[in-house]
Amino acid sequence: MSNTATLAPDTEKAVESRPPLLFALPKGRLADESLDLLQRAGLSVPVDTNSRKLVLPSSDGSIGFVMAKPWDVPTFVEYGAADVGICGLDVLRESGRRVHEPLRLPFGYCRLSVAGPKDRPDTPLRYASQPRIATKYPRLAQEFFRQRGVNAEVIGLSGSVELGPVLDMADLIVDIVETGNTLCANGLVEIRTILEVQAVLIVNRAAYQLKSRQIQGLIERVREAI
Amino acid sequence: MQGQIPFGVADYFWEEALQRQELIADLLATFRAWGYGDVMPPAFEYAASLSAQASAGLQAEMYRFLDRDGSTLALRPEFTTPVARLVGTRLHDWPMPQRFCYGGSVFRYVDPQAGRQREFWQAGVELFGAPSPDADAEVLALTAEAMAVTGLADYRIVLGQMRYFGGLLAALDLTPPQTEALHWAIERKSEPALADFLRETPLRTGQRQAVEALPGLSGDPSTGSGHRDIQRVIDQAERHCLNTEMHRALVNLREIVDALAGYGVLGYVVLDLTEIRSLGYYTGISFEALAPQSGFSIGSGGRYDDLVAHFGPAQPAVGVALGVDRLLLARQRQAGATVTPQPVRPHALVITNRNPAAIAQVQGWRTEGYRLQVEVNGRGLSDVLAHAVQIGVGQVLAWEEGRFVAYRANADGLFAPSQGEISFDE
Numbered sequence: 001m002s003n004t005a006t007l008a009p010d011t012e013k014a015v016e017s018r019p020p021l022l023f024a025l026p027k028g029r030l031a032d033e034s035l036d037l038l039q040r041a042g043l044s045v046p047v048d049t050n051s052r053k054l055v056l057p058s059s060d061g062s063i064g065f066v067m068a069k070p071w072d073v074p075t076f077v078e079y080g081a082a083d084v085g086i087c088g089l090d091v092l093r094e095s096g097r098r099v100h101e102p103l104r105l106p107f108g109y110c111r112l113s114v115a116g117p118k119d120r121p122d123t124p125l126r127y128a129s130q131p132r133i134a135t136k137y138p139r140l141a142q143e144f145f146r147q148r149g150v151n152a153e154v155i156g157l158s159g160s161v162e163l164g165p166v167l168d169m170a171d172l173i174v175d176i177v178e179t180g181n182t183l184c185a186n187g188l189v190e191i192r193t194i195l196e197v198q199a200v201l202i203v204n205r206a207a208y209q210l211k212s213r214q215i216q217g218l219i220e221r222v223r224e225a226i
Numbered sequence: 227m228q229g230q231i232p233f234g235v236a237d238y239f240w241e242e243a244l245q246r247q248e249l250i251a252d253l254l255a256t257f258r259a260w261g262y263g264d265v266m267p268p269a270f271e272y273a274a275s276l277s278a279q280a281s282a283g284l285q286a287e288m289y290r291f292l293d294r295d296g297s298t299l300a301l302r303p304e305f306t307t308p309v310a311r312l313v314g315t316r317l318h319d320w321p322m323p324q325r326f327c328y329g330g331s332v333f334r335y336v337d338p339q340a341g342r343q344r345e346f347w348q349a350g351v352e353l354f355g356a357p358s359p360d361a362d363a364e365v366l367a368l369t370a371e372a373m374a375v376t377g378l379a380d381y382r383i384v385l386g387q388m389r390y391f392g393g394l395l396a397a398l399d400l401t402p403p404q405t406e407a408l409h410w411a412i413e414r415k416s417e418p419a420l421a422d423f424l425r426e427t428p429l430r431t432g433q434r435q436a437v438e439a440l441p442g443l444s445g446d447p448s449t450g451s452g453h454r455d456i457q458r459v460i461d462q463a464e465r466h467c468l469n470t471e472m473h474r475a476l477v478n479l480r481e482i483v484d485a486l487a488g489y490g491v492l493g494y495v496v497l498d499l500t501e502i503r504s505l506g507y508y509t510g511i512s513f514e515a516l517a518p519q520s521g522f523s524i525g526s527g528g529r530y531d532d533l534v535a536h537f538g539p540a541q542p543a544v545g546v547a548l549g550v551d552r553l554l555l556a557r558q559r560q561a562g563a564t565v566t567p568q569p570v571r572p573h574a575l576v577i578t579n580r581n582p583a584a585i586a587q588v589q590g591w592r593t594e595g596y597r598l599q600v601e602v603n604g605r606g607l608s609d610v611l612a613h614a615v616q617i618g619v620g621q622v623l624a625w626e627e628g629r630f631v632a633y634r635a636n637a638d639g640l641f642a643p644s645q646g647e648i649s650f651d652e
């Protein structure tokens with residue numbers, strides 16, 4: 001005697017209309033270059049990325065694009081809500097999400113670095129027993145210091161990390177550095193590089209197997225466009 | 227505080243609990259039909275036993291606590307190690323092979339994610355004392371059968387063979403950091419990381435070619451012809467064998483494929499020699515079951531010939547563990563439906579007035595499989611009808627003058643006595 005589930009008919013349609021492949025793209029800094037690359041790879045990309053629709057179908061309907069917050073892209077991909085995504089290596093490593101990462105993409109170059117006050121750059125890093133670190137990357141920061149045998153006091157912030165040392169809330173920061181201008185303007189100097197960052201193509205582990213033909217095709221085209 | 231429950235556990239009730247119990251029962255019935263006997267290891271035991279071969283990751287996820295005598299205990303994070311302990315310590319002189327099946331909850335300190343709380347359910351089998359490809363094939367076929375029993379139409383079993391990669395590592399003679407770099411690149415399917423490895427590691431031409439060929443050694447499940455696709459991957463891998471270990475891995479795979487052919491499940495199997503999760507634990511095949519629309523694997527297994535030796539005489543072993551929560555989720559998604567939790571309603575409410583003849587008839591219906599709730603608060607017909615409306619039950623049976631009168635709800639939800647034989651809606 002089995003008791004079958006009651007089906008809600010309206011949700012059936014939502015599942016049916018899901019395009020064969022869902023691609024999560026990061027809003028903001030990486031968005032334009034991601035779209036350029038996909039266009040060069042011959043994928044039909046959505047025209048109006050500022051549309052209020054959450055899922056934008058490509059013109060031939062073969063791919064749906066989701067414009068997501070950059071920090072959410074690895075999450076969407078790990079859960080299989082999106083099959084493929086583009087994000088920065090910094091975001092991917094900080095997220096700790098388990099995904100495949102077949103290709104690195106030629107944009108979004110920067111580095112994740114430790115920076116400290118200009119006047120005594122190395123002191124907190126080398127000699128403080130418990131340096132205070134302001135960062136948007138608590139996981140990577142903690143790991144970097146732990147590997148050096150230091151239990152840092154990691155202070156998680158969501159922006160303007162440079163303020164930490166300026167306001168004497170933190171001794172050091174761990175943050176993304178592109179040119180170093182922002183650091184310089186705040187009296188900070190780069191001390192160590194934790195991670196060389198660039199954009200990366202990520203794939204859900206199940207989708208990599210179950211949709212291998214579409215995904216391998218996509219990887220192939222993107223690889224040629226790099 | 228009093229009404230709260232800790233993070234990572236859940237109350238399952240009504241239909242959700244029923245479906246969970248029924249799925250576990252269906253899976254166990256299937257396993258028993260294949261000759262597997264039930265085993266129920268304890269929910270907690272010595273942490274040292276459970277850690278016998280646990281990866282660093284699993285070790286970190288174990289719930290450990292102190293017994294009152296000071297020894298360290300842990301909640302079981304999986305079933306394989308406890309069952310291996312049982313066989314190694316107490317059943318090693320019982321004739322082999324031995325087959326065991328289980329279903330129950332395991333505990334891991336993880337961030338709750340799709341179909342996995344900190345307490346989650348597993349059902350699976352372990353087959354001891356059979357090193358043969360036929361044993362591997364049986365567990366693979368039984369995994370496929372379990373998917374069918376669950377009601378999954380679409381799924382894949384991604385099959386790897388650790389010894390191919392293990393043999394390659396031996397042939398390359400790498401330093402530990404180099405091994406780690408190669409392992410990482412293959413596991414994450416990362417082309418740039420593999421390119422970095424090749425650039426930074428001095429290799430002879432044959433070795434280099436074998437490494438370069440690795441990413442290509444995975445099947446394409448969309449071809450729809452499992453058998454031919456698997457042969458293609460094995461043939462390709464054959465060209466890059468650097469030692470007998472790699473060769474033996476492929477011979478083993480060919481034999482497993484032969485043994486599997488009769489089960490008719492090769493269409494669901496994808497060979498992937500880059501599948502090297504849990505290297506060091508599995509000693510032969512390893513596999514993961516995947517379903518569309520669910521990003522996480524719904525089951526995994528493989529051959530672990532080194533585990534039983536931690537507890538007694540060595541025994542070859544192969545097994546699979548299925549994630550019951552994830553199977554339920556995958557089934558729900560394949561049906562394209564969201565399930566609204568519903569109470570499991572009885573077929574009817576019954577007023578017996580304690581009459582023995584009435585109770586006898588109710589007992590008869592119950593043995594036929596109908597769910598009947600007897601009125602225990604002594605309420606009269608009108609109150610019971612009102613209760614039936616409240617909980618959405620469409621029939622009330624009332625004992626009147628030596629027989630049951632059925633009151634059935636019409637389309638408007640109003641109850642009226644119905645004529646003729648008493649029957650129950652399915």
